[in-house]
Amino acid sequence: MMKRLLCAAIVLPMLSACASWTDGSAAFEPTPLHALPAQQTALKVQWQSSVPAAQGGLFSPVYDQGLLWLASGNGDITAIDALNGNRRQQFSLKQPLTAGVAVSGKLLFVGSAQGQLLAVNMDSGKIVWQQTLTSVLMESPQTGGNVVVTRSNDGRLTAFDAASGRQLWTDWQALPPLTVRQTTPQIRVEGDDVLMVGAASGKLAIYALEKGRMLWESVVASPRGASELERVTDVVSQPVFDGRRVCAVAYQGRVACFEARGGEQVWARELASSRGLSMDAKGVYATADDGSVWAFDPDTGRNLWKQDGLRYRNLTAPVKLGNTLLTVDGEGYAHLLSPVDGQIVGRSQLKVEGTMARPLVLGNIAYVLDAKGTLSAVTL
Structure with missing residues (x-):
């Protein structure tokens, strides 16, 4: 798939900056949850495990050979068995961390x-x-092949040989005066030879992973308005790729899809999001910053549906779990939505605190990490 992407590329976003800004959704009361019909899709919690809390950094679980690896701000690194939630490994680096984990081989x-x-x-x-x-x-490193890539808080991209630590290449993306506070990873390696990068300028760029050559760059959203705040258009969540097209969404901007081969824009629609999106053959699904969930036709961008019943509930990006969409809110409720019409078809309270990174889906299981250090495995 990577060879195809060298002619076709992808991108994704980050945030770092001289200053930061958070959206004002917390000023609104969360939309009350209404009772669901008795015949709802069941969502089961398979297990929950206590892991060290993130403590302010950007940490997400990473899967490798049956284990979920996690890091925390105090320097602890933990491996959890993905099947039963048992702790398999834990050690401390005895120094504070800001981001992780990525895995390559035994490293x-x-x-x-x-x-x-x-x-x-x-x-x-x-x-x-x-x-x-x-x-x-301020975001997790990313690995592909024998390369590990970082993006630091000043906008600097750097690639290293994973085994030796030798620097392979570096590039810098200028940052505007204001950027969105980062809540999800923004750089991403697709396969073994393409790096996807979203910029605080609202652009999407694709790089050849080993050499650092930019393959293409396109605009997701252009800055508008008189003030620096109004002109913030960061792409602050990972884009998605379906084999033909790359789609991304910008804060105070748009959701847009591009041809992977060359980066030509296919369509764009107004939508502000720092939460992220997902994609399948029938839809591009995004959580807006007000908590509404949207679906767009992947070929034309036509709006298929909008779900307003979860507004201001601090939702994660929607992810595909079986034949449903899963999103988790800031009060620990996991919601299942129909990808056909956006109706809420299931709900379960996970007994977790605070919205975390988007759920990690592996097969028919979704792994949810909360802000206090509870890792949950849920399935249909």
Whole structure:
């Protein structure tokens, strides 16, 4: 798939900055939840496991060979069995972290609060190599092939040889005066040879992973308005790719889809989101910053439906779980939506606190990490 993407590329977003801004949805009361019909889709909690809390950094679980690896702000790294939630490994780096984890072979990669990329042996917990970056990491490193890529808080992209730590290439993206506070990863490796990058300028760029050559760059949303705040159009969530097209969404901007081969825009619609989106053959699904969930036709951009029943509930991006869409709110409720018409078809209270990263879906199981350090495995 990667070879196809070298002619066809993808992108995604980040946030870092001289200043930050958060949306004002917290000023609104969460939309009350209404009772669902008795015949609703069942959502079951298979297991829950306690892991070290993130403590302010950007941390998401990563799957590797049956284990879910997680890092925390205090320097703990934990491996959880993906099938039963049992703890298989835990060690401490004894220094604060800001982002992680990524995995390549036997190495784990995390960002330290001192602005270093650390490569850690997953068996011993020993640091194998470290590289000083131009700024701290505020999103997880990404790996592909034998390459690990970082984006630091000053907009600097840097790629290293995963085994040795040798720097392969670097590039810098200028940052505007204001950027959105980061809540999800923005850089992403697709396959083994394409890097997708979303910029604070509202652009999407695709790079050849090993050499750092930009394959194409396109505009998701252009800054508008007189003030710096009005002109914030960061692409702050990962784009999605369906084999033909790449779609991304910008804060205070638009959702747009592009031809993977060359980056020509296929369609764009007004939508403001820092939460992210997902995609299948029948729809592009996005959570807007007000908590409404939208679906668009992937070929034309026509609005298929809009779900307003979860507004201001601090939702994650919707992810596909079986034949439904799953999103989790800030009060710990997991909601199932029909991808056909957006109706809420199921709900379960996970007994978690605070919205975290978007759920990680592996097969028929979704893994949900909350802000307090509870990892939940849920299935239909």
